[in-house]
Structures are given as structure tokens and as C-alpha cells.
Amino acid sequence: MYAPAGVQVSKDFPIPDKMKAWVLGGPGELKFVDKDVPVPKKAEVLIRIDAVAICATDLDVIFDGTVALVQGGKPFNKNWTPGHEYMGTVAALGPGVDEYKIGDRISVEIHAGCGQCKRCRMGMYTSCHNYGLNYGDVDKGHRANGFTTDGGFGQYQINNINTLVKIPDDMSDEEATLVVTAGTAMYGLTELGGLLAGESVVVTGPGPIGLLGVAVAKSLGAYPVMLTGTRDNRLEIGKKLGADHVINVRNEKDVVAKVKELNGGKGVDYVLECAGAPNSINEAAYMVNRGGKICLAAFPHEQTNVDIRHIVSNNIYLFGIRGEGKSATHRAEAFMRQKRFDARLIHTHTFPLEDLPTAIRYAKDRVDDAIKVVVKMRGAETKKQAAE
Ligand SMILES: [Zn+2]
Numbered sequence: 416m417y418a419p420a421g422v423q424v425s426k427d428f429p430i431p432d433k434m435k436a437w438v439l440g441g442p443g444e445l446k447f448v449d450k451d452v453p454v455p456k457k458a459e460v461l462i463r464i465d466a467v468a469i470c471a472t473d474l475d476v477i478f479d480g481t482v483a484l485v486q487g488g489k490p491f492n493k494n495w496t497p498g499h500e501y502m503g504t505v506a507a508l509g510p511g512v513d514e515y516k517i518g519d520r521i522s523v524e525i526h527a528g529c530g531q532c533k534r535c536r537m538g539m540y541t542s543c544h545n546y547g548l549n550y551g552d553v554d555k556g557h558r559a560n561g562f563t564t565d566g567g568f569g570q571y572q573i574n575n576i577n578t579l580v581k582i583p584d585d586m587s588d589e590e591a592t593l594v595v596t597a598g599t600a601m602y603g604l605t606e607l608g609g610l611l612a613g614e615s616v617v618v619t620g621p622g623p624i625g626l627l628g629v630a631v632a633k634s635l636g637a638y639p640v641m642l643t644g645t646r647d648n649r650l651e652i653g654k655k656l657g658a659d660h661v662i663n664v665r666n667e668k669d670v671v672a673k674v675k676e677l678n679g680g681k682g683v684d685y686v687l688e689c690a691g692a693p694n695s696i697n698e699a700a701y702m703v704n705r706g707g708k709i710c711l712a713a714f715p716h717e718q719t720n721v722d723i724r725h726i727v728s729n730n731i732y733l734f735g736i737r738g739e740g741k742s743a744t745h746r747a748e749a750f751m752r753q754k755r756f757d758a759r760l761i762h763t764h765t766f767p768l769e770d771l772p773t774a775i776r777y778a779k780d781r782v783d784d785a786i787k788v789v790v791k792m793r794g795a796e797t798k799k800q801a802a803e
């Protein structure tokens with residue numbers, strides 16, 4: 416059984432030496448293999464993964480390698496495990512860890528900065544200057560599980576204690592995988608200024624981050640909150656999560672004019688851009704009022720022309736965010752713990768770990784209107800299940 420030197424284990428929580436995990440071969444090629452259960456170092460714990468959600472960024476990583484950086488390059492054929500939006504149970508403690516107990520249920524955030532570079536010292540650990548430097552002879556202590564280090568599509572993983580968020584017993588495994596998604600929305604909105612009460616917000620793109628962006632903005636007191644998108648079923652979920660107005664851009668000749676009409680003739684204070692479409696930045700710039708702020712939270716797939724003259728002459732601020740920095744997951748979890756919004760509305764499908772390729776197909780092709788697809792380690796049936 417698993418008993419590495421210096422690692423605290425419990426006889427009540429036996430851990431095998433080997434585990435099942437998916438690894439990435441070539442682009443789009445996943446293999447289900449046996450791997451050694453990893454060993455936590457100082458300030459790290461071993462997590463038994465209980466559930467993991469599939470993110471659009473996982474699809475980018477698996478099918479073309481961006482934005483992962485594994486052993487200094489693309490993630491292919493490196494016996495590397497993707498997956499980053501997981502939750503689970505603390506199974507073993509690395510040397511010196513007393514912040515968590517074996518058996519604690521936790522959710523994770525992705526980025527553990529090195530803790531020693533300029534950005535980490537500023538609290539901006541998702542912009543760590545030692546990003547991706549934690550392999551071979553290099554050990555900067557940096558991890559971004561599912562991007563630079565092994566991730567969550569397997570039975571166990573290592574996490575730095577700084578990336579854990581304790582979750583309450585009444586939060587289901589599926590809901591807990593969404594803490595990190597809500598955390599990204601929280602990070603984007605707080606980087607925009609944070610005090611949103613009574614201020615107007617447009618969220619563009621009703622994907623998981625956009626939908627939870629609506630929920631977090633509303634919980635922070637924003638008014639009005641508008642959501643734009645092309646799929647009515649997702650816009651309806653946006654309404655349930657707190658959107659005061661939804662705009663289907665397919666039915667609207669001029670979405671900027673519609674936003675202004677709904678906001679008393681003026682542009683809005685903030686745009687949280689989650690669509691990543693070629694015209695998204697310019698539309699966002701035309702939707703905000705003078706001096707307004709735009710947060711770019713989507714990874715676009717192509718380069719785009721930006722109307723810089725409009726941005727400069729109107730003193731518009733642009734923020735690009737990566738991940739969920741400044742402990743945003745803790746603040747997002749606090750909203751979810753208090754049931755300020757029901758993140759479960761975006762969870763649509765559940766599959767067992769061995770069906771990961773099917774789960775990925777559902778997420779990628781949006782089969783059966785899939786939004787958030789979750790893989791569970793135990794208790795999921797092999798066939799498609801309805802949402803909880
Ligand atoms: Zn993600």
C-alpha cells in the first residue's frame with residue numbers, strides 16, 4: 416500500500432500504489448492507463464478526485480495543445496493527464512501540512528504560483544513568472560494542474576494547499592466542480608473594480624463562465640445585468656441565474672443599440688466578455704460608457720482588429736484575466752455555500768471516468784444541449800444520465 420516517507424496517511428483512508436488515469440497521446444487521442452499514485456511534497460496534499468468537470472479549455476488543450484505547457488512544450492505524448500476543474504477528498508498530507516485533515520472535502524483552483532516571483536508576491540499567482548517551470552531538474556514549486564502539471568482526469572492528484580477550498584457537506588460533488596468556474600467569473604468582476612452594487616453589467620456569451628458571471632454579478636448587487644448570446648435555452652438559464660435582460664443576438668439587428676436602450680440610453684459600466692468571437696472586443700467597447708471597463712475572459716481562436724481609437728478617445732479600460740487569481744474561488748464558494756445562486760443549473764450531464772471520451776464528445780459537440788459535463792469517479796452510470 417501507499418506509504419511514502421514523510422507523507423501522513425490514515426488507515427481509515429487506504430490508498431493504492433497504482434491508479435487509473437487518462438493520458439494524452441497525439442492531438443485528440445486519450446488513453447486510459449495505470450499510473451503511480453503521485454507523492455505530495457512540502458505544502459502539498461494528495462487528493463482523491465471524486466468528480467471533474469470538462470471545460471472548453473480542456474478541449475483546446477486536448478485537441479491542439481494550447482494553452483498547456485508541459486515539460487517546456489506541447490502536451491502531446493508525455494504521459495501527461497489533462498483536466499483541471501475537479502473536486503475531491505484529502506487523502507494524504509505532505510510534510511508539515513496541518514491546514515487540512517485526511518477526509519476533508521475540497522474543491523480546487525488551478526494555479527499554484529511559485530510564491531517567490533514578483534507577480535506571486537503581488538498576489539497575482541495566476542500570472543506567475545515561473546509558469547510551467549516544475550519538471551525534471553527544475554523545481555520552482557509552480558503547478559497549474561491540467562495545464563503544466565498532471566491534472567484531474569484520473570483517480571488521484573497532488574495539490575498545493577493554497578489551491579484548496581473547503582466545501583460544505585450539503586454541496587454535491589457535481590456542484591463543487593463548479594466552484595472554480597464561478598471563481599473565474601468572480602476574478603474577472605473583481606478585477607474590473609469589485610464594487611458592482613447598482614452598476615450596470617453586460618455579460619457576452621452564455622457559456623459556463625458567462626452564465627456564472629451573470630450569477631456572481633447579480634450576487635454582488637449589479638443592476639441591470641444583461642446577457643447576450645445565440646442560444647435561447649442558455650439565455651433562459653441566464654435569467655434563472657439573475658439576468659435582468661437577455662438579448663439573443665441572432666434576433667437583434669444592433670445589439671449595441673439594444674443594450675443602450677435597456678440601460679436608459681447609455682452604455683453600461685462593465686462588460687464581462689466571455690464569447691471570444693472576432694467582433695467581441697469592439698462590440699464590448701461600443702457597449703460600455705465613457706470610462707467603462709471591459710474584462711476579457713475568453714480564449715479567442717483568431718486574431719482580430721480592435722478599434723483602438725474608440726477605446727483611447729473614450730478612456731475605456733481593457734483587462735485580460737487568466738484563471739481565478741486573488742483567492743476568487745474562496746469568495747465564489749462563499750456565495751455558493753450561502754446558496755446565493757444555483758450553479759447546478761449549468762450542469763447538464765454526468766459520465767463515469769471510464770467514459771471520458773464520450774463526455775468530451777458531449778461537451779465539444781454540445782450533444783443534447785450539453786453545457787457543463789461532469790465525470791464522476793463513483794456512482795455514475797455508463798449510459799447518459801440526466802442532470803441531478
Ligand atoms: Zn476551466
Ligand SMILES: [Zn+2]
Pocket residue numbers: 528529530531532533534535536540542543544545
Ligand atoms: Zn511566481
